[in-house]
Amino acid sequence: MSKKPSVILQCEDISVSFDGYKAIQGMNLTLERGELRFLIGPNGAGKTTMLDVICGKTRSTSGSVIYNSSDGPVDVTKKKEHQIAGLGIGRKFQAPSIFPTLTVFENLEIAMRQRRSVFATLFARLTAEDRERVEQQLVMIGLQDKAPWRAGGLSHGEKQWLEIGIMLMQEPSVLLLDEPVAGMTDKETDKTGELLKEIAKLRTIVVVEHDMEFVRNFASKVTVMHEGKLLKEGAMDEIQSDDRVAEVYLGKRRNADASRSTA
Numbered sequence: 426m427s428k429k430p431s432v433i434l435q436c437e438d439i440s441v442s443f444d445g446y447k448a449i450q451g452m453n454l455t456l457e458r459g460e461l462r463f464l465i466g467p468n469g470a471g472k473t474t475m476l477d478v479i480c481g482k483t484r485s486t487s488g489s490v491i492y493n494s495s496d497g498p499v500d501v502t503k504k505k506e507h508q509i510a511g512l513g514i515g516r517k518f519q520a521p522s523i524f525p526t527l528t529v530f531e532n533l534e535i536a537m538r539q540r541r542s543v544f545a546t547l548f549a550r551l552t553a554e555d556r557e558r559v560e561q562q563l564v565m566i567g568l569q570d571k572a573p574w575r576a577g578g579l580s581h582g583e584k585q586w587l588e589i590g591i592m593l594m595q596e597p598s599v600l601l602l603d604e605p606v607a608g609m610t611d612k613e614t615d616k617t618g619e620l621l622k623e624i625a626k627l628r629t630i631v632v633v634e635h636d637m638e639f640v641r642n643f644a645s646k647v648t649v650m651h652e653g654k655l656l657k658e659g660a661m662d663e664i665q666s667d668d669r670v671a672e673v674y675l676g677k678r679r680n681a682d683a684s685r686s687t688a
């Protein structure tokens with residue numbers, strides 16, 4: 426058997442324009458298998474747009490996103506959103522996708538069934554193996570005690586973990602998450618960090634994040650974007666001691682302070 430390439434995703438020279446406004450300008454991003462990468466940068470840097478390009482929600486105006494799928498390399502910029510999801514790139518959006526009136530268990534069960542053909546979904550009964558898969562997922566996301574709960578009754582943090590569990594039932598190789606800890610308590614935030622580290626043992630995760638404490642606590646490698654470009658990439662301590670990174674964050678804060686003081 427041939428060895429899988431260590432790089433799972435390579436975004437090269439990506440540019441995106443919105444009605445002439447250049448939101449991304451020649452961005453490069455290379456991800457290894459099994460890494461937890463944080464994508465940071467001031468507001469409007471282009472982080473979410475980068476995730477949108479990778480999952481096919483937004484078309485790049487130039488550049489390529491090569492995904493090393495189990496069937497070989499594919500340029501996903503040529504694919505549609507549902508095809509990209511089918512190839513193994515999962516995206517979690519801010520809007521919740523859980524069914525609040527169904528139980529936690531049923532939410533995971535439905536996600537598992539969606540992988541199958543319509544015929545199989547209509548007629549399949551839950552096998553012992555299926556049940557085992559759902560149960561393993563419940564343990565992974567820390568909701569085993571809440572399996573019979575209605576999903577709508579979960580706390581905010583628990584709902585986010587269930588959403589991550591739903592994504593995992595599709596067995597993606599790459600997970601794209603936009604601010605997964607927004608609105609969480611400190612305890613929930615830490616638990617989410619541990620969960621993401623666990624998931625990244627088998628899969629690649631990209632997290633767009635503003636919560637710097639969360640990034641400091643859980644990031645091994647960080648990519649900083651500014652004005653649609655790559656500003657700096659490296660370990661968190663290198664990022665923190667970089668003058669240009671400090672400048673773009675402080676510069677933004679200074680501008681915000683100035684406009685506030687003149688308001």
Ligand SMILES: Nc1ncnc2c1ncn2[C@@H]1O[C@H](COP(=O)(O)OP(=O)(O)OP(=O)(O)O)[C@@H](O)[C@H]1O
Nearest residue numbers: 443444446448466467468469470471472473474475
């Ligand atoms: N659909 C769109 N149409 C027009 N402009 C857009 C669209 N989506 C994003 N933009 C603009 O592109 C730029 C980059 O946006 P993006 O949301 O990717 O930044 P971001 O780094 O994720 O910011 P934030 O941290 O505030 O979420 C911003 O100036 C934004 O206003």
